[in-house]
Amino acid sequence: MLIFMAILIGVLYSTGVYLMLRRNVVKLIFGLFLLGHAANLLIFTVGGLVRARPPLAAVGADAPPPDVADPLPQALVLTAIVIGFALTSFFAVLAKRVFLATGTDDTDALKSTES
Amino acid sequence: MNQLVVMPVLIPLACAALSVLASRSARAQGIIGVVGTGALLAASILLLRTVLEHGVLALQIAGWPAPYGITLVADTLSAIMVVLGGITGFAVAIYALVDIDADRREAGFYPMLHVLLMGVCFSFVTGDAFNLYVCFEIMLIASFVLLALGGERMQMEGALKYVTLNLVSSAIFLSALGVLYGLTGTLNLAHLHQLMPGVAAEHPDLVAATAGLFLVSFGIKAGLFPLYFWLPSSYHTPPVAVSAIFAGLLTKVGVYALIRMFTLVFGDLEGAHRLLLILATLTMIAGVLGAVSQYHIRRILSFHIISQIGYMVVGLGLMVSPDPDVRRLGLLAAVFYIAHHIIVKANLFLIGGIVRRLRGTEELRDMGGLYRQMPWLAALFLVPALSLAGIPPLSGFWAKLSLFRAGLQAGQWVVVGAAIAAGVMTLMSMIKIWNEAFWKAPPETDATAAITIEPLDRGRLAVLLVPAVGLAVLTLLIGLFPGFLFDLAGRAAGELLDPTPYLEAVGAVATGGAP
């Protein structure tokens, strides 16, 4: 499965980057979303793929059963998901405001800060 | 005593929360802003003093030993950086009392200022790689909001570029962390330091590739060539108080992260250091060329940040040299440079802001006559401007001196040559501001007629001047008595090269045992 996940991750990065290379603000938003997904999935996959053994201890048990999934990458990804949500939501609203302030969604037309 | 380490994080966080709750009262926010940043400054100075007295301080958050819990560490470098954060924050909080209009205050300027400071100081004290990512994001979101506050067209355009590229940097950082964890199974920097030699021996190329990801990600934050696009696109767009704190602190967090990562974790990666040295050299030149090409005060200053970042990273890049003396001198120069630059650059923005208010424009071509009108402001400008250009006996001179010395001792002639060329061009563009805004006769058409900002009365001007004068005095003091800062920087460099005190403070790692 690792190889499929690796390919999926690569495709998510690729599509994210490709969308970000468009001139359109909306595509930029989607590109960043996919990039975020890609990074999260990368951490998760690199952390190890374990089927159906979540890092939970049974009631009364001292520890989870052996060979459960590594809990740390999961915690990291969870944090990253929430942070990513916060940032991308802000970014989306910002992108909209950029459109409203400038009247264009063509990023190539946004050059007044450099001229 | 160890609890002190977390104070630079908690004070701004508490202020931010209180500020949010007080969002109805601009006055209360202002008071929280000044008092809170003042408290941050006081706490950071206390932290520095304690570190100097007792050595590296570490705090295991939530009581879990390293490497399991998150470690906050204050070594000399961290403590210096936190103090600089406090200084800048305090200065900007005062300046903002006048500079930030009611709308922006209501929209949350002060809470975001605190959040920004929290993120900055947090980055400096964290001893955990993933935690550093979180710190970066705190800093980023606050900077996003601060940058966009106001919603003017230029601001929005700048913000879009700033946010996009910084989010790209975050994505790369996050990927790098995933890879790093996959390689080592830990995130604690001290633990990474211990594991890395073994991992690198087994997987040298993979470690190099991972380091490359970190280099790019932090390089974006720091504003290294050719990753600095976001900076000149955005730094001149928000209110001056915002620009000033960005200019002072944000890129330096990137530089700090580079220094920390490429000494503690990737300290033996010669290729990475060589790459850093090359990029830093190009950064010096590309940045200063940008500054020379501009005729807008804050754009000039923004490009200078880049150029100066180059100088700092050169100090780190000199780690390529096998000579321990050179390495120490290089890092010392980098640390000294950072300290000098934060104070000077923030101040230049603050003074530039005063000029902007007096003239109603930042376009140098439309300015003039300030020297005749306000000689004291001219004198005030000259202190940081000449310091930036490295004129003795101001702080920037010592920064350049130690860097040149390290570069020469390493035999890096090209790098030193580039630094000299960049130095002359720095002087050129600082003098351009001086010539056009201060010396030149005022233009026929009075730009102040078109002023869009409320005019300054004496009291308000005084509030703007207080932080500028304070920072200028600091610049002068460092210049005349550089010994203190040199000792600090030397100590920081020593700890970076031999992190034994750092590792000892973090403790449990050495045994690797559970509690």
Added chain:
Amino acid sequence: MTDPLILIILVPFAATIVAPAVARRLGAHTGWVLALAPAIVFAYVSRLLPIEPGTAHTVAVPWVGSLGIEFAFLADGLSVTFLLLISGIGALVMIYASSYLGRDPRLGRFYVFLLAFMGAMLGLVLADNLITLFVFWELTSVCSYLLIGFDHEKAEARAAALKALLVTGLGGLLLLAGFLLMGIAGEQLGLSAIAAGKISGLAAVDLREHAYYHAIFILVLLGCITKSAQVPFHFWLPAAMAGPTPVSAYLHSATMVKAGIYLLARLSPHLGGTPEWGWTVGLIGLVTMLTGSLATLGQRDMKRVLAYSTLAVLGTLVMLLGVGTEMAVKTAVVYLVAHAMYKAALFMVAGNVDHETGTRELHRLGGLRKLMPWTALAGILAALSKAGAPPMFGFIGKEMLYTTKLTVENVGAWAVVASVVANVALVASALMVSVWPFLGKRGDTPKKPHEAPLAMVLGAVLLSLMGLGRGLMPQPFETNLGSAAASAILGRPVEMHLALWHGVDPTALAVLGLSLLTLTLGGGLYFLIRRRVAPVGPLLRRLFSVGPTQLYDLTLQGIYSGADRVTRFIQSGRLRFYVMVTMLVTVIVAGPPLVRAFMGGPAAANGGWRIHEIIVAALALTAALAATALRSRLATLALVGVVGTCMGLLFVFFSAPDLALTQVMIEVLSVVILVMVLHRLPLVIKRSGRLSRGRDAVVAAAVGITMTLFVLTVARVDRDPTVSDFYLEQSVPAAHGRNVVNVILVDFRAMDTLGEITVLGAAGLGVLALLRLRRKERS
């Protein structure tokens, strides 16, 4: 700090504090009071005389301990000579300036700069530590910038000041590099850090043997010749005449431009004496001497005549230091002192003429001797010294110069010829600034001239009389100071004997003959110029109008336009270009080692696969790919949502229920927010052509492949399990929680979570702020 040597540096700086107040009270009389500062210095230093040749008084105060930098000072014949010139001429210029500037409201400021400059000069010539010296060196550059640009609202003054600052600033940085190399070399030769930083400490080693010698020599030389306006860096000096005359009288006679000479002299015992030194330094000096002296003939502005003749003298001094024999060094000392005095006097004279008549253009001047008798006296006496006519001090200097040339081997006849040519031109130029304005017919001047006030005459008369006095009685100078100065430059004690008449030996007669020849030819040349018989002026002007000045202008323009072009290219304003470069850098930096690592190892265990996993992964993959191709915003949004949901499912499959829950919740919220945001955004239009889409696809694919390789390569590594094992083991017993992921989040790594909710809260406030402002705009 109680050593008077250090205190005398502080005197002028202290005086800057009171200067504005004094100027406000006393106006045109300010100078009389502020001249006390240099007068005190002068008086103190005079008491040190006579200086025993070969002796030095040193004092050091620690400054930057960790770099071995001290405030170290050294008083020997050389520095005392300079101290006397700086403070003596300084006092006279101080008196002169307030009278010259009159009721200028900026008088106080002017004195602040002038006094600070003086302090810096004193520090420079006293400094023993290289860094201390450099600090003062740069300080003189800054002060001179402010002084040259004193009339800052004139574009010409600003440009001149900038020129001076950039040239000396560049030289300064090179000098700094040279100094640092000297320190490094010194340490490598076995000195302590403190000793290696000291000029007097370097005497213990021979830098000429070090591998860095040539680098040091070139860097230091560049520093000196930029400061002392040697060809090809000479052009800033004539331009600097845009500054007020007291500035020229001070900076461009005795102080600023002499700093480079001073440093060459100071370092010649450590760096000099090699053939490289001799030829390079000598040749630069020679060229400058010729350039300056010939160019002076083309000028018709009194100050510019003086400026170019200053170049000639500076060149001569550099040349002498290059030759470096005992005779040459003695000559340099005499020449230096003589020049400082007569040139300061002449600048003051020019200032008086300008001040009283309203012009410095020679062709509008003439016959002023009756109206301005004292100025005329000073001018003519000083010009005689400049011309090297007996019995002036300048005559002794010139005699010694010719003696040097004739007696030194390897110099050859052409150097003698060059010296004669230069001196002929100098004679003519001396006549130009003395005979032309003061004798002959009254000129047509803008103002009706009177004699200048006492304050403005005093300095010129005193200095020119001293030129006469020293010429007639050179003995006090040679015993008190001259020998000691020459000894300091040579690095060994020598005796100096000066005389107007050298008796009858072949060399002396030859020299005397040359002197007389020079005077005659010079007089003739002046006659030609005055009668406009020879088109020397225009011709020379044209000749010297091309060269380094143009090069400077071109360089400056080149830097500006080059900077502009480079910056426009890099900072193009196109966001996608920025993203692309960033991504390419990532691939370039991480890619090659990654590929090596990937190729180098075995494939990682794939872990088998289940059909539902494959389906979900394929679905996500397809949705992502399709999202790049669709035009509809909402459809794209739906596809991105599908990707997120599939990720949630994958989290479920691979043992991460918390992640799955969060992912799905977040996905739903994101979609809700995006729907609201995308509301009323325009339809997506295809903007880029096929070519750029192809290019972008390649970049994107490169990034994707890199990350895929990362995953595949890292999966092969067995990571240290200590940390995650700890969490699994301790979660229940120590942290009282069975859900390890949640325990990590709120306990083991709670600090992350604290940061995370801060981000979240800030983002919420940020969204609000973004929306709020917009509402305000509308209402």
Added chain:
Amino acid sequence: MRDSLILRTTTRVIMPLLLLFSFFELLRGHNEPGGGFVGGLLAAGGLCLYMLAHGVDDARRVLRVDPRVLIGVGLLLALAAGLVPVFQGAPFLTGVWAENKVPGIGKVSTVLLFDVGVYLVVAGTTLLMVLSLAARDEEEDDPC
């Protein structure tokens, strides 16, 4: 959508249930999947549903407090939870556990308090975003 009677009625019932469920998720998170994040998101989700059915103003009325207050209080709670152990001399954020179990929750601790802070911030932020975006949307329905 706002006019759908069914939606309006169901949300009135569902919202309190969702809120209740979110508390449950919050409390059990330490032992089962769940926790402050999920809880906060659920709570916010409930209110969002309500908003969809009844409009922004009604949703604000039901919420009673400004979401910003939730954020501020949540942050302060998390901070306070961290500071409790500091006064006992333990590092910041160390878990301090009550002696006795509270029925239904288990041992009360500063860790739980911290999670409550998380819950509040997550809910507050999400609500702040959604509510203010929706408010803008309603405004923009008027022709610009």
